[in-house]
Amino acid sequence: MSDTIKYQLSEDRIARNWYNIVADLPEPLSPVLNPGTGQPIGPEDLAPLFPMALIGQEVSAEREIEIPDPVREVYKMWRPSPLYRARRLEKALDTPAHIYYKYEGVSPAGSHKPNTAVAQAFYNKEEGITKISTETGAGQWGSSLSFAGALFGLDVSVFMVKVSYNQKPYRRALMETYGGRCVASPSMETEAGRAILAADPDTPGSLGMAISEAVEVAATNDDTKYALGSVLNHVLLHQTVIGMEAIEQMEMAGEYPDIVIGCAGGGSNFAGLAFPFIGAKLRGGPAPRVIASEPAACPTLTRGKLAYDFGDTNHMTPLLRMHTLGSSFVPPAFHAGGLRYHGMAPLVSHLMELGEIEATAVHQNPCFEAGIQFAKAEGIIPAPESTHAVRVAFDEALKCKEEGTSRNILFNLSGHGHFDMAAYTDYLSGKLEDKDYDHDKLDASLAALPAVAAE
Ligand SMILES: *Cc1c(COP(=O)(O)O)cnc(C)c1O
Numbered sequence: 344m345s346d347t348i349k350y351q352l353s354e355d356r357i358a359r360n361w362y363n364i365v366a367d368l369p370e371p372l373s374p375v376l377n378p379g380t381g382q383p384i385g386p387e388d389l390a391p392l393f394p395m396a397l398i399g400q401e402v403s404a405e406r407e408i409e410i411p412d413p414v415r416e417v418y419k420m421w422r423p424s425p426l427y428r429a430r431r432l433e434k435a436l437d438t439p440a441h442i443y444y445k446y447e448g449v450s451p452a453g454s455h456k457p458n459t460a461v462a463q464a465f466y467n468k469e470e471g472i473t474k475i476s477t478e479t480g481a482g483q484w485g486s487s488l489s490f491a492g493a494l495f496g497l498d499v500s501v502f503m504v505k506v507s508y509n510q511k512p513y514r515r516a517l518m519e520t521y522g523g524r525c526v527a528s529p530s531m532e533t534e535a536g537r538a539i540l541a542a543d544p545d546t547p548g549s550l551g552m553a554i555s556e557a558v559e560v561a562a563t564n565d566d567t568k569y570a571l572g573s574v575l576n577h578v579l580l581h582q583t584v585i586g587m588e589a590i591e592q593m594e595m596a597g598e599y600p601d602i603v604i605g606c607a608g609g610g611s612n613f614a615g616l617a618f619p620f621i622g623a624k625l626r627g628g629p630a631p632r633v634i635a636s637e638p639a640a641c642p643t644l645t646r647g648k649l650a651y652d653f654g655d656t657n658h659m660t661p662l663l664r665m666h667t668l669g670s671s672f673v674p675p676a677f678h679a680g681g682l683r684y685h686g687m688a689p690l691v692s693h694l695m696e697l698g699e700i701e702a703t704a705v706h707q708n709p710c711f712e713a714g715i716q717f718a719k720a721e722g723i724i725p726a727p728e729s730t731h732a733v734r735v736a737f738d739e740a741l742k743c744k745e746e747g748t749s750r751n752i753l754f755n756l757s758g759h760g761h762f763d764m765a766a767y768t769d770y771l772s773g774k775l776e777d778k779d780y781d782h783d784k785l786d787a788s789l790a791a792l793p794a795v796a797a798e
Contacts, residue, residue: 344430345430346431346434347430348427348429348430348596349426349427349597350425350426350428350592350593350596351423351425352588352591352595353423354419355422356591357410357415357418357419357422357584357588358410358421358583358584358587358588359410359415360408360409361408361410361581361584362406362407362580362583362587362619362755363400363403363404363405363406363407363408363580364579364583364622364625364690364694365403365404365576366404366405366406367622367625368625368693368697369625369697370693370697372576372690372693372731373689373693374660374688375661376661377662377663378653378658378661378662379702379798381795384661386399386402388661388663389401389559389661389690389697390455391562392468392558392561392562392568392667393568393569393571394467394470394568395470395471395680396466396470397466397577401576401577402576405528410460411458411465413465414462414465417461417465417491417788418458418461419604419672420450420451420593421449421451421457423592424447424450424588424776425445425446425449426443426444426445426446426525426588426589426592426763427443427444427446428442428443429439429442429443429444429717431720431723431791432716432717432720432721434720435716435719435720436716436737436741436744438478438740438741438744439743439747439748439749440743440744440751440752441598441750441751441752442693442740442752442754443596443598443600443751443752443754444721444736444753444755445585445588445616445756446756447585447755447756448723448726448757448758451490451783452485452486452490453483453485453726453758453762454483454612454757454758454759455582455585455611455615455674455755455758456484456487456488456572457490457491458519458581458615459572459577459611460484460487460572461491461494462581463475463488463491463570463578463581464488464491464494464495464497464570466563467495467568467570468495468496468497469498470569472497472568473497473498473566474497474498474499474564474566474567474696475497475498475568475570476498476501476502476557476558476560476561476567476568476569476570476760477500477501477502477557477570477571477572478501478502478504478528478553478556479501479502479503479504479506479572480504480550480553480680480681480683480684481511481679481680481681481763482503482507482514482515482518482680482762483514483572483726483758484572484573485501485518485523485525486514486517486518486521486581488523488570488572489519489521489523490521492521492523493521493522494523495501497519498522498524498600499523499524500523500524500526500557500560500567501524501528501557502528502553502556502557502737503518503525503527503528503550504528504547504548504549504550504551504680505527505528505546506548507548507680508525508527508528508548508763509527511762512631514762517762519559526550527548528548528553528556529546529553532556532560533559533719534554535552535555535559535659536555536556537601538657538717539552539555539657539700549656549673550683550684550685551654551655551656551657551670551671551685552656554571554654554655554660555656555657555659556567558655558659558660559659562659564712567610572609572611573611573688574610574611574654574665574686574687576688576689577609578688579611579615579618579688579690581615582611582614582616583614583618583619584615585612585755586615586616586619588615589620589753590619590620590623593751594752596691596696598751599629599631600620600751601631601632601750601751602632602633602634602739602750602751602752602753603617603631603633603634603754603756604632604633604636604736604752604753604755604773605617605634605635605732605752605754606635606636606637606679606682606728606729606730606731606732606755606757607636607637607643607644607682607684607687608637608684608728609684609687609688610682610687610690612757613735613755613765614691616753616754616755617635617700618690620633621694621699621700625698631753633701633703633772634702634703635695635701635702635703635705636704636705636734636735636741637682637702637704637705638677638679638682638704638706638707638708638718639706639707639777639779640675640677640682640777640778640779640780641668641682641683641685641780642668642704642756642780643666643667643668643686643687644666644692644695644704645704646668647667647668647685647686647789648666648789648792649664649665649666649667649692649695649696650664650665650795651663651664651671651795652667652669652670652686652792652793654670654686655670656670658670659727660794661675662795663686663689664689664693665688665689665692665794666687666692666695667685667687668685668686668780668785668789669685669785669787669788669791670685670686670788670790671758671787671791672685672784672785672788672789673784675779675780677707677778678707678711678727678775679707679726679727679728679731680727680728681726681727681728682728682731685788695744705731705734705778707727707730708775708777708784710727710730710731710733710734711727711730711775712770713730713734713737714727714730714760715739715767715771717730718722723756724759724760724761724767725758725759725760726760726763728757728758729756729757729758729760732757733754733773735754736752740752
């Protein structure tokens with residue numbers, strides 16, 4: 344058998360529809376609530392923030408939602424993305440397992456995020472919007488939306504968490520190259536930012552704070568809408584192109600996964616790969632184990648509570664029922680910035696509650712160890728976020744070796760790490776610490792969750 348096995352679909356195999364798992368759920372999702380009234384919100388509540396087409400997708404129960412031609416046309420730049428059988432890695436690990444990975448780092452921004460950025464930019468453009476505001480942590484979402492904005496002629500303003508703004512000048516340069524405007528958050532441009540700075544002028548910023556700023560700009564300007572890169576139903580929907588391609592590519596390989604793995608920050612790349620497989624199971628198909636891998640320093644699914652909570656620090660968003668560490672929780676610094684969010688997608692949280700998925704939390708040193716071994720065998724340097732999926736795939740492959748059984752393991756390699764080499768330098772020089780979160784602060788943050796009558 345050849346060592347280099349790549350399953351590549353032709354351009355006409357790009358999906359014509361996104362897959363909406365809501366249609367196959369055995370129990371419905373809890374509604375999004377208005378924090379003032381405690382009642383479910385309606386489309387009009389979201390209209391200041393999102394175009395109507397995306398609001399429709401957010402609440403849709405239709406199984407298939409058509410991908411507009413102009414979006415498919417952009418997808419052709421890098422989709423269908425390749426699926427590889429990691430033969431060299433299997434040999435290095437000396438495992439009987441068959442390891443497959445879907446590689447989303449082939450997009451122009453280097454991750455899965457353009458799958459939804461392009462769709463969101465398209466629908467905003469269609470509805471006459473000229474400006475989009477958003478937030479970004481490590482910069483992957485900001486650069487993906489800036490890229491999409493450049494294609495569709497939209498002005499993109501990105502509130503970037505201040506500590507990352509200072510530490511990651513190349514991500515900022517990437518956004519600016521695509522024409523995006525990048526502002527360190529908290530900033531003096533918004534009331535939310537000015538209030539946060541007045542209270543704490545030296546704050547490093549957080550994703551929750553940056554969301555407050557971006558939402559405020561959209562809510563107070565008619566020509567501006569807001570865009571979110573994960574968590575919401577429509578974002579997860581757009582990512583399902585990943586799993587639909589993977590199902591066809593596994594057919595080409597003549598195998599079906601026994602285990603499906605993705606790293607989970609807000610849950611979008613995990614859902615993108617896993618939902619089409621879970622949907623097939625819910626409709627009577629085979630039942631792979633599905634594992635979400637999260638950072639031990641921000642363990643939303645394994646340590647958080649399933650409860651209604653705000654999406655941002657300043658409590659400007661509606662209430663989502665999700666696994667959460669509390670909107671005031673600030674995780675310790677670690678390198679996978681894209682996994683540092685206090686909440687988890689309501690759809691992923693719901694599937695966890697239904698027992699359709701499992702979750703595991705891993706520390707960053709073992710993740711980088713696996714990432715480097717993966718790079719040596721397969722050549723691709725995983726994004727720090729993606730190494731969390733690599734680690735869990737390793738652990739499952741090593742279990743197969745111990746047990747002397749072969750299983751088919753499929754994981755999502757959500758992006759490459761070319762803009763994160765400082766993290767690899769830290770690991771290689773032994774400077775990477777496995778920080779734990781502050782247990783007392785987490786308890787306090789969870790104790791302060793909003794009280795909601797509907798629960
Ligand atoms: C943003 C990001 C993530 C985390 O976001 P999800 O919504 O959980 O997918 C994971 N991997 C990469 C490469 C990212 O850029």
